[in-house]
Amino acid sequence: MMGGLTLTQRQGCNLGVMTTEHAIDIAGLTKSYGEHIVLAGVGLSVPAGCVFALLGSNGAGKTTTVKILATLLKADGGTASVNGYDVAAQPAQVRESISLTGQFAAVDEVLTGRENLVLVAQLRRVENPGGIADDLLARFGLTDAGGRRVATYSGGMRRRLDIAMSLIGNPAVLVLDEPTTGLDPQSRIEVWHTIEELAGQGTTVLLTTQYLGEAEQLADRIAILHQGRIIANGTLAELKALLPPTQVEYVQKQPTLEEIFLAIVGHDRPRLQGPNR
Numbered sequence: 001m002m003g004g005l006t007l008t009q010r011q012g013c014n015l016g017v018m019t020t021e022h023a024i025d026i027a028g029l030t031k032s033y034g035e036h037i038v039l040a041g042v043g044l045s046v047p048a049g050c051v052f053a054l055l056g057s058n059g060a061g062k063t064t065t066v067k068i069l070a071t072l073l074k075a076d077g078g079t080a081s082v083n084g085y086d087v088a089a090q091p092a093q094v095r096e097s098i099s100l101t102g103q104f105a106a107v108d109e110v111l112t113g114r115e116n117l118v119l120v121a122q123l124r125r126v127e128n129p130g131g132i133a134d135d136l137l138a139r140f141g142l143t144d145a146g147g148r149r150v151a152t153y154s155g156g157m158r159r160r161l162d163i164a165m166s167l168i169g170n171p172a173v174l175v176l177d178e179p180t181t182g183l184d185p186q187s188r189i190e191v192w193h194t195i196e197e198l199a200g201q202g203t204t205v206l207l208t209t210q211y212l213g214e215a216e217q218l219a220d221r222i223a224i225l226h227q228g229r230i231i232a233n234g235t236l237a238e239l240k241a242l243l244p245p246t247q248v249e250y251v252q253k254q255p256t257l258e259e260i261f262l263a264i265v266g267h268d269r270p271r272l273q274g275p276n277r
Helices: 062-069 092-096 113-123 128-139 155-166 186-202 212-218 236-240 256-266
Strands: 021-034 037-046 051-055 075-080 098-100 174-177 204-209 221-226 229-234
Touching: 021 062, 021 204, 037 051, 037 062, 037 075, 037 204, 037 221, 037 229, 051 186, 062 075, 062 174, 062 204, 075 092, 092 098, 098 155, 113 128, 113 155, 113 186, 128 155, 155 174, 155 186, 155 221, 186 212, 204 212, 221 236, 229 236
Parallel strands: 051 204, 051 221, 098 174, 174 204
Antiparallel strands: 021 037, 021 075, 221 229
């Protein structure tokens, strides 16, 4: 537990029941800009229904990998597939299977929360845009704010709305590229709850982040991208096993400043509601 976040047990990776079905497969992926090598043979597989964290410092190649998966950028070499579709040969099918949420919430501040959702539903040509918008507002605890302009939303509310918009059309894979960048601790906790509950509903989530605690709390599996290569890949327990055995010492644990902040201001928020089916 961290900051009051308690993760629930999920199907698939978290229970050690590894599925043979991969939502994402990458092999030998390369990308360079002139003499600058960004990706130098990246390979990884993301099991369906898991939260998979891709860790790396700035410039490690995380966003480049995400853009290739989302068909926004062409790789120089290697292969990548999403939901069984090749990103180079079947880009249209990939785009129908994936939804990408970038580092900054892609919401229209002039529109209300509900109007943002209706607009995206109309653009994606799904039936009953208004009904879908109302359902998502309820699931993400935004019903009371649905009629307000997004300019009045907090950072956490904007990010939750952004993620809700990305779920329209029921994509098989949700890619969150550093979703809590720039958020305050309370808003970060809200987004963590959102990701955890989406995974509990079976959504495959590829999460890129620089925050190690975020990956530790949310991810079923973790890969570390460094200088364009995957240098480690496994569960948290498997990654811990790579280090020498620890020595047991008894020390008095002091609360972190983030824990103190959250304890003082509180961080309750509405829970996500299950979809109406």
